[in-house]
Structure formats: C-alpha cells, structure tokens
Amino acid sequence: MNKDSKIYIAGHRGLVGSAIVRALKEKGYHNLVFRTHTELNLIDTVQVTSFFEKEQPEYVFLAAAKVGGIIANNTYRADFLYENLMIQNNVIHHSYLSGVKKLLFLGSTCIYPKMADQPMVENSLLTGPLEYTNEPYAVAKIAGIKLCESYNIQYGTDFLSVMPTNLYGYNDNFDLEKSHVLPALIRKLHLARLLSENKTEAVCKNLGVNAFAKAQEILKTYGVSADSVEIWGSGSPKREFLWSDDMAEACVHLMEKIHFSDVSINNAEVRNTHINIGTGEDISIKELANKIKDRIGFKGDLVFNTSKPDGTPRKLTEVTKLNELGWSYNVSLDEGIDKLYKWYLEQE
Numbered sequence: 001m002n003k004d005s006k007i008y009i010a011g012h013r014g015l016v017g018s019a020i021v022r023a024l025k026e027k028g029y030h031n032l033v034f035r036t037h038t039e040l041n042l043i044d045t046v047q048v049t050s051f052f053e054k055e056q057p058e059y060v061f062l063a064a065a066k067v068g069g070i071i072a073n074n075t076y077r078a079d080f081l082y083e084n085l086m087i088q089n090n091v092i093h094h095s096y097l098s099g100v101k102k103l104l105f106l107g108s109t110c111i112y113p114k115m116a117d118q119p120m121v122e123n124s125l126l127t128g129p130l131e132y133t134n135e136p137y138a139v140a141k142i143a144g145i146k147l148c149e150s151y152n153i154q155y156g157t158d159f160l161s162v163m164p165t166n167l168y169g170y171n172d173n174f175d176l177e178k179s180h181v182l183p184a185l186i187r188k189l190h191l192a193r194l195l196s197e198n199k200t201e202a203v204c205k206n207l208g209v210n211a212f213a214k215a216q217e218i219l220k221t222y223g224v225s226a227d228s229v230e231i232w233g234s235g236s237p238k239r240e241f242l243w244s245d246d247m248a249e250a251c252v253h254l255m256e257k258i259h260f261s262d263v264s265i266n267n268a269e270v271r272n273t274h275i276n277i278g279t280g281e282d283i284s285i286k287e288l289a290n291k292i293k294d295r296i297g298f299k300g301d302l303v304f305n306t307s308k309p310d311g312t313p314r315k316l317t318e319v320t321k322l323n324e325l326g327w328s329y330n331v332s333l334d335e336g337i338d339k340l341y342k343w344y345l346e347q348e
Contacts, residue, residue, distance in 0.1 A: 001029065001059055001102075001256055008033040010042060010091055011064030016106055016164070018171045018267035019248035021060050027252060032161055033057055042082055048090040052098040059255060060095050060103040062088070062144075066137075070232065070311055072178040073134040085138035092147050096157055104255050105148050105157040106275065107141035109240075110134045111163060111313055114290035119280065119318040122272045131312045145274050152260045153270055159261070165278035165317050168336060169244025170343050176222045181285065183239060185292045188229050188343055191219060193298040206348060227294075228301040232308035235286030239279050243331035243339070247275075250277045253327045262282050262325070278317035279329045295337055 003009065007024065012034040024032060026224035032057055037040045040066050066083040073080055080240065088105070095103045104287045112120045115129030120282050125145075133249045141163075150157035172183040177224075181189070187206075207215050223230020262271045289302050322328070331339075 003032050005029070005058045006031045006033060006056070007059045008055065009059070009063060010035075010087075011062075013171070014065075014067075015167060015169060015172050015244050016247065017061070017063035018127060019244040020251055022170075023248035023252045033109060035336060039207065042090055043086040044157050045086075045090050047095050049270065052094040056098055057095075058101050060091065060100050061251065061255070062091050062103060062105045063301070064091070065106070067173075067180075068178040070133050070309065073137050074132075074309075077136045080134075081136035081140050083144060084137060085173045088140065088144040089146060092144070092151065092159065093157070094156055094198060096151050101158065102255060102259075103158065104155070104251055105144050105146070105161045106251070107144055107161055107163045108321060109165050109276065109278070109313075109317055110138045110162050111142050111145070113317070114312050118314050119316040120276070121318040122276060122321060122331045124275055125272050125274070132309055133309055142273075147274055148263075149270060151249070152264070152273075158230040158260050159175045160258065160260060161274035162251060162254065162277050163274050163317070164247045165240040165242050165276070165315070167242055167247055168245045168340055170340070172244075172340065172344075174344065176218075179285070181239065182288065182292075182337075183340070183344075185229075185289055186296070186337075186344060187291050188222065188224050189289075189298045190341075191222050192229045192300055194294055195219070195224070195299060198226075202348075208244055208328055223303065223305070225298065228303050229289075229298070230305050231304045232286065232305055233310035234306050235289065235302075235304045236284055237310045238282040238284050238310065238314045238316065239288070240280075241333055241336070242278055243336040246329045246331050247277055249330075250322065250327045252323065258325055258333065263321070275321055275325065276317040276319055277322055278315065280319045281333075282314065282316040283333065291334070292337060292341075294340060295334075299344045 114131040116124040169183045173179045176185045
C-alpha cells in the first residue's frame with residue numbers, strides 16, 4: 001500500500017475498525033473511505049454494488065460484522081448467521097469484481113472446534129464440533145475464510161484472512177446484554193462499586209434512567225448489587241485477550257508486507273491459509289474478574305453461577321505463523337485493562 005492508496009474500512013466505527021483507522025492514520029495513510037451503516041447497509045447487495053462501482057477502493061479491510069457475547073450469540077442465532085454471511089459475501093465478491101488489489105477479512109478464533117488442542121493452530125480448523133452457543137457466528141466466519149481462499153485459488157485475488165483472539169479496547173461495547181466478557185465485567189464491577197458507595201445518581205446516569213428503583217430492577221436482572229456481582233459459569237474457562245490497537249497494527253503489517261502466496265502451500269489442496277492474531281497467553285475468567293475487581297476497587301464478592309454455560313473450556317491461539325511473518329503483541333493485559341477503564345470513565 002502507498003500512503004495515498006484508496007483504502008476502504010468496512011465497520012470503521014466498531015472496536016476493530018476504529019482501531020484499524022487509528023493505525024492507518026498513525027502510519028500516514030490519508031485516503032481512507034468510510035460509510036456508516038445508515039449510509040451503506042452491507043447486507044444490501046444493491047447498495048454494496050453501487051458503492052464499489054462509485055468508489056473503486058484499492059484495498060479493503062473487512063471489519064464489519066454483527067458481534068456479541070455468549071448471551072447474544074445464543075439468543076440471536078439466525079441473525080448472527082444470516083447477517084454475517086451477507087456482509088461477507090457482498091464485500092468479498094464486489095472486491096473481486098471491482099479489482100481490489102488486496103483485502104483483509106477479519107474473523108474470530110471461535111472458528112476452531114470446542115475441544116481443539118491447545119494452543120489452537122490454524123490447521124485445527126474443521127477438525128471437530130464447534131462450541132454450540134456461538135456456532136452460527138463461527139460458521140459464518142469459516143465461510144468467509146473459505147470464500148477468500150476460493151477466490152484466491154480460482155480468480156488469483158490477494159485476499160487474506162486473520163483470526164484475532166478476544167479483543168478489547170477503545171470503542172468497545174459495554175452493553176450489559178450484548179458485550180463480551182471483559183468490557184461487561186468492567187461495567188458490572190464499576191456499577192457495583194458505585195452502589196456500594198451509595199452513588200445513586202451516578203448509577204442512574206450510567207443506566208440512562210431517572211428513578212433509582214428502575215436502576216435497581218435493571219441491575220438485579222444482571223446480578224449486580226452493592227455486595228456482589230454475578231458471573232455466568234464456573235469461572236474456570238481460560239481466555240486470551242488482545243488490545244485492539246495491537247490487533248490493528250498486526251493487520252496493517254500484514255496488508256503492507258504479506259501476500260496470499262506467502263501463506264499458501266503450492267499444492268493441490270490449499271487450505272488453512274488464515275493467520276491467528278493473539279498474544280499466545282491466557283487467563284481464567286475467575287482470575288480476570290478478580291484482576292478487574294481489584295483495579296476498579298470493588299470490595300464485594302464475585303458469585304459464579306454454575307447453572308449458566310461456560311462455553312469453550314479454553315481458547316488460546318498458537319501465534320507462531322504470525323510471529324514468523326514479523327509481528328508480536330505489545331500491550332500487556334494489566335496495561336490494557338487500565339487503559340480501557342480510564343477510557344470508559346471518560347465516556348460517562
């Protein structure tokens with residue numbers, strides 16, 4: 001990519017896309033193309049066709065997706081499968097039709113089997129059953145990987161796929177129902193601390209309600225009180241977390257320096273050309289919750305609801321391929337939690 005190359009970032013306002021925008025701007029790329037969901041609905045093929053015909057981007061970062069935590073994934077199964085398939089199909093196909101020089105598709109490590117050997121290597125894809133709660137989302141992301149591979153093989157495109165581990169960072173989603181575990185824990189523990197300090201106005205403001213009784217009703221639904229915070233599952237599953245700006249730097253590095261030919265084996269069966277992006281280090285949910293609790297300053301208890309699903313027992317990426325391609329992470333988990341909590345407080 002040249003500094004004046006026309007680059008389209010799909011999903012530029014989300015956690016992933018906004019981090020990619022920051023990384024590109026920091027490196028001097030200035031000809032960036034954005035569209036909000038209102039301006040361009042990526043599920044609508046007609047709108048996507050018109051956009052690519054008009055803008056003719058040279059490079060595409062496909063960071064747009066319908067995302068959510070375990071509750072959202074398990075509740076809105078049809079939405080997660082349909083919407084993500086449509087977004088991917090439209091953007092990848094029209095990138096091919098309009099002659100995009102390179103595309104980078106962002107997936108998720110939930111593509112790997114529930115009981116995959118740890119750490120998860122790229123070659124473990126499609127070797128076993130997926131975790132049930134996020135199976136529709138995972139199936140969509142697997143389809144995206146295979147679509148990129150297939151266009152490369154059949155049409156000679158240069159489409160890369162990366163599978164980031166659990167991400168957190170600026171512009172994260174803190175919705176009590178739909179957020180991922182780390183931002184959800186930050187918000188719940190922050191609210192619990194406010195309750196324990198009897199800061200009722202701050203609690204109401206955080207939740208967007210006028211009456212404290214209404215705030216208490218909402219928080220009870222999510223297991224938040226002045227004395228304790230409920231967490232789904234046993235707390236034993238282990239997860240890996242990557243600061244979103246680190247992920248963005250990895251993506252820009254790959255777009256600048258790596259091509260499909262660098263990650264594909266030249267034989268009759270080209271597969272598993274995607275690249276894991278992670279730290280290669282993990283932590284249990286219980287350890288994570290206690291770490292956030294300490295940093296926020298909540299003095300109450302953590303209550304693990306074992307009647308709720310744990311999800312995959314462990315998800316740790318093998319990042320040897322990424323390291324060999326010239327990139328490794330920079331921001332530690334402790335530093336990242338501090339950065340995110342500070343940012344969250346600034347948004348209140």
